[in-house]
Amino acid sequence: GAVVSQHPSWVICKSGTSVKIECRSLDFQATTMFWYRQFPKQSLMLMATSNEGSKATYEQGVEKDKFLINHASLTLSTLTVTSAHPEDSSFYICSAREGAGWGTEAFFGQGTRLTVV
């Protein structure tokens, strides 16, 4: 199947700094990518939908100025956590769908574990 690569797999940063997470579709083009957040022992919560060449669509309650999303090409989306605080510590997962239509399979990155100290 298609591959989505997410980098880094884990990162530790100091409070107040910014962290960038990359999500790449390696063998297909993804006009839309999705960013999720997963707390320990909980489900994935959709944060935002990243559209190539346009602004991301954020879910209710997600601060767009804190979680900056850039989708500059058909194979790359980035999530930047700005001015990170300990409560931002979480597991972040990106996803991309191969092709259009809601029935197509979504492929997931391996996730990024962010720890803010």
Place this chain on the structure above:
Amino acid sequence: AQSVTQLDSHVSVSEGTPVLLRCNYSSSYSPSLFWYVQHPNKGLQLLLKYTSAATLVKGINGFEAEFKKSETSFHLTKPSAHMSDAAEYFCVVSDSNSGYALNFGKGTSLLVTP
């Protein structure tokens, strides 16, 4: 609005016995439904999907699920559990109204005992 309810947060079965993980959904539009599995410290893997074709869907590793519109259910089953099946399972719904985003259930943790 679409939503998914996984009826059991934890399920425990003995190796070799059947597995049943329950999922109910709500959607105002024709939904697509998926089951994903997440093993510890690993990414999500698609087990199977329903996209308005056959209502009985067969997936990988012997799993299958049946779409029942009248019951708004999409339960996941396997005839005989294996130790390697122990993982977190997510029922997921997507429809055209969601912009193709996936809406995850809270997950069911499957424990398989010897």
